[in-house]
Amino acid sequence: MAKDTLSIDETRDMMVAVAKAIIEAEPILTDADRALGDGDHGVGMERGMNAVLEAIEGEEFPNVGKVFMSVGMAMMSSMGGASGAVFGTLFRAGGKAIKDSGTLGGAEAATFFKEGTDNVMSRGGAKPGDKTMVDALMPAAERGAEVADQPVSEALAAIAEAAAAGRDASEAMIATMGRAKTLGEKSIGKPDAGAVSVAIIAKTMADFAAA
Numbered sequence: 001m002a003k004d005t006l007s008i009d010e011t012r013d014m015m016v017a018v019a020k021a022i023i024e025a026e027p028i029l030t031d032a033d034r035a036l037g038d039g040d041h042g043v044g045m046e047r048g049m050n051a052v053l054e055a056i057e058g059e060e061f062p063n064v065g066k067v068f069m070s071v072g073m074a075m076m077s078s079m080g081g082a083s084g085a086v087f088g089t090l091f092r093a094g095g096k097a098i099k100d101s102g103t104l105g106g107a108e109a110a111t112f113f114k115e116g117t118d119n120v121m122s123r124g125g126a127k128p129g130d131k132t133m134v135d136a137l138m139p140a141a142e143r144g145a146e147v148a149d150q151p152v153s154e155a156l157a158a159i160a161e162a163a164a165a166g167r168d169a170s171e172a173m174i175a176t177m178g179r180a181k182t183l184g185e186k187s188i189g190k191p192d193a194g195a196v197s198v199a200i201i202a203k204t205m206a207d208f209a210a211a
């Protein structure tokens with residue numbers, strides 16, 4: 001049954017599902033980063049998500065925001081590097097913005113993606129079009145604002161669709177941030193690895209809420 005809101009425990013279980021989906025997608029993420037970067041994104045995300053499972057599985061949280069903040073802290077402390085900082089920021093800042101909420105509805109999901117994206121951009125310095133995870137996050141955040149009044153299952157489905165479209169749009173971009181920027185026009189034709197991760201994260205959240 002599609003859900004109006006997720007409880008704190010359901011939000012935690014949703015993030016457990018996200019962690020497992022990313023661990024399973026390690027080869028896909030490795031390939032994506034090998035094409036444009038140094039190939040460590042899959043292994044880094046796998047390490048981060050194993051730390052997430054250790055931090056949240058079966059734990060009790062006082063609000064939904066804390067679930068995401070714990071995810072962010074586990075990623076930040078276990079992954080290191082550029083992606084540890086940016087993915088850690090996404091979850092910590094997004095979670096902090098909804099830390100007074102006892103349920104995850106469409107409004108909280110929208111706020112999570114909006115605040116998470118804003119903080120990734122202000123701390124990491126990437127703008128839309130630089131061929132980074134921001135190219136999946138920004139459309140997700142914008143779509144979130146349009147669907148914030150909907151049940152969480154509907155809102156997350158729309159957000160996930162926008163994130164996937166953003167990932168696909170990153171294929172045509174020339175990288176101007178991070179390691180891939182030295183490739184110049186050779187970076188065209190493949191999606192950004194971080195954007196691939198964001199699309200998997202959003203899709204798994206949506207699938208959980210729809211189940």
Ligand code: ADP
Pocket residue numbers: 033037038039040041042044045081082083084086120124125126131132133134177178179192193194195
């Ligand atoms: P590293 O760049 O240290 O090898 P990863 O390979 O794990 O780290 O992650 C690379 C991904 O991180 C990129 O595909 C991009 O989406 C994201 N990324 C890196 N730097 C930034 C940044 N400054 N802003 C937003 N995203 C970034």
Ligand code: MG
Pocket residue numbers: 033037038039040041
């Ligand atoms: Mg890399």
